[in-house]
Amino acid sequence: MKKLTSQINTGLIIFFLGLLFSCSQENGKQKKTKSYLPEARGADGVILVVMDSALWADSLGAELKKTFANPIPGLPQDEPYFTIRQINPLKLNDILKAAKNMIFVTTLDQKSRQSNAMRHFMTDESLKKIQADSSIYRFSNQDAYARGQEILHLFGQSQDQLIAKIISNRTTLRNHFLTIEKRRISETLFKKEEKGTERILENDHGFTFRIPYGYDLAKNEKDFVWVRFLDLEYEKNVFVYFVPYTSKEAFDDPVEYRETITSKKMRDVEKPDVYMTTQDVPHQVQEVNFNGKYAKETRGLWKLSDISGGGAFVSYVFVDESQKRIYYLEGYAYAPSKDKREFMREMEVILSTFKSGEELK
Structure with a gap:
């Protein structure tokens, strides 16, 4: 019963975070229905990673590369599971926001301009939830900036804490986008x-x-x-x-x-x-x-x-x-x-x- 209660509580927190992230992305701007959003764009198998450039060059970036860009087994030449491209959050424009696959990475222990910019993708309430509960580290949503888009938020109280979550959930995180990619392939392939x-x-x-x-x-x-x-x-x-x-x-x-x-x-x-x-x-x-x-x-x-x-x-x-x-x-x-x-x-x-x-x- 204890375990079930814990799962329910975690589910409620993630659901609550979803609402908070959704509200944050509208950010007081004109609300758009999906039909008015642009079509998600970009080549298959590409993920844009929006995060502080210093963290990308550090251990956190290395773990993200191991998770999403390691070579696929069984191919004649090394090809990554995904082609990943890091984006400085200060340079995230409307064209880049229309990417098919995006990951937003935030840790609360960094104080640089880029890390501060990452917090703008969240509300104060969601930041407080992250600060209070170290068990939650991810949330996904769709069609935030474009139709057919998949976004994954990864967050932690510190870089080390988020690294530990990524290492212990590497396969789950990778499979999240593999499932999305295969669904898109299926929709095109079987028209x-x-x-x-x-x-x-x-x-x-x-x-x-x-x-x-x-x-x-x-x-x-x-x-x-x-x-x-x-x-x-x-x-x-x-x-x-x-x-x-x-x-x-x-x-x-x-x-x-x-x-x-x-x-x-x-x-x-x-x-x-x-x-x-x-x-x-x-x-x-x-x-x-x-x-x-x-x-x-x-x-x-x-x-x-x-x-x-x-x-x-x-x-x-x-x-x-x-x-x-x-x-x-x-x-x-x-x-x-x-x-x-x-x-x-x-x-x-x-x-x-x-x-x-x-x-x-």
């Missing part, structure tokens, strides 16, 4: 879909997933399906391998299991000796919850056996108990000379829509 192909998969095999417009059905076999999008400069691919579940071999070594699939199913029609394999690099394999099912997720690099192509892939292996069937799903991209981050996020979004067996009822 138009290949409904006919989706129905074919459901009717032929008892599973389906959302297929964006422009993806073609490259293979449709009794145990293997492959859809792909071909462009002059890149290609995006999703394939599904499915057989009766008879052993846990796939979970013991998902990379080796992948090899048994691609060596048979992903061969060049014109050059049968050429097939898809994995690059000899460490792969990240972890246990995950995939749409409510226990799964092994793998992130790594693929190549063709003649080394004529390669790239990144993400895969999931799991069992559908209603069908007594094991599934291996993979999304991979071939995009030479291009960054791979956004391609792979698109693959993750498509794979996340997979449904089979009883989920289709």
Whole structure:
């Protein structure tokens, strides 16, 4: 009961802070409805961090970079989870305020002009709440300055206190914006879909997933399906391998299991000796919850056996108990000379829509 009461109190405080932050952002200016706000702008995967430049150059900035800009595992070159750009609060203009993703970082122990400016994004009441309760350190809101915008406020009584909160909640903070990014990708990606192909998969095999417009059905076999999008400069691919579940071999070594699939199913029609394999690099394999099912997720690099192509892939292996069937799903991209981050996020979004067996009822 004590724990529940604490959670309720924290929830009420965060709700109260939300009201205070909302009031602060209007700041006596003309109130705008969402329909009159500008559209949020900026490239995908970019976050503007509004904070004191001295703190950005210090330990607090370093922890924010570790949280949001560390390299993504499983890509050919180092690419950050997010491209982050620090903004001096004294230089925050209306154009910058329309960014898709923003983080406002405030600590109450700093007295510089920039830190004082950060306090102007809060009311006196919210500042008092932060000073009185060290357990709260974040609040998020949407569409404060632009439609489709996500803002995260991070705050603490001191720099050290906020650093400790960021370190202990790093994954939660990162996932906050990853979820937002994937939602935006989904909204764009599925504006138009290949409904006919989706129905074919459901009717032929008892599973389906959302297929964006422009993806073609490259293979449709009794145990293997492959859809792909071909462009002059890149290609995006999703394939599904499915057989009766008879052993846990796939979970013991998902990379080796992948090899048994691609060596048979992903061969060049014109050059049968050429097939898809994995690059000899460490792969990240972890246990995950995939749409409510226990799964092994793998992130790594693929190549063709003649080394004529390669790239990144993400895969999931799991069992559908209603069908007594094991599934291996993979999304991979071939995009030479291009960054791979956004391609792979698109693959993750498509794979996340997979449904089979009883989920289709």
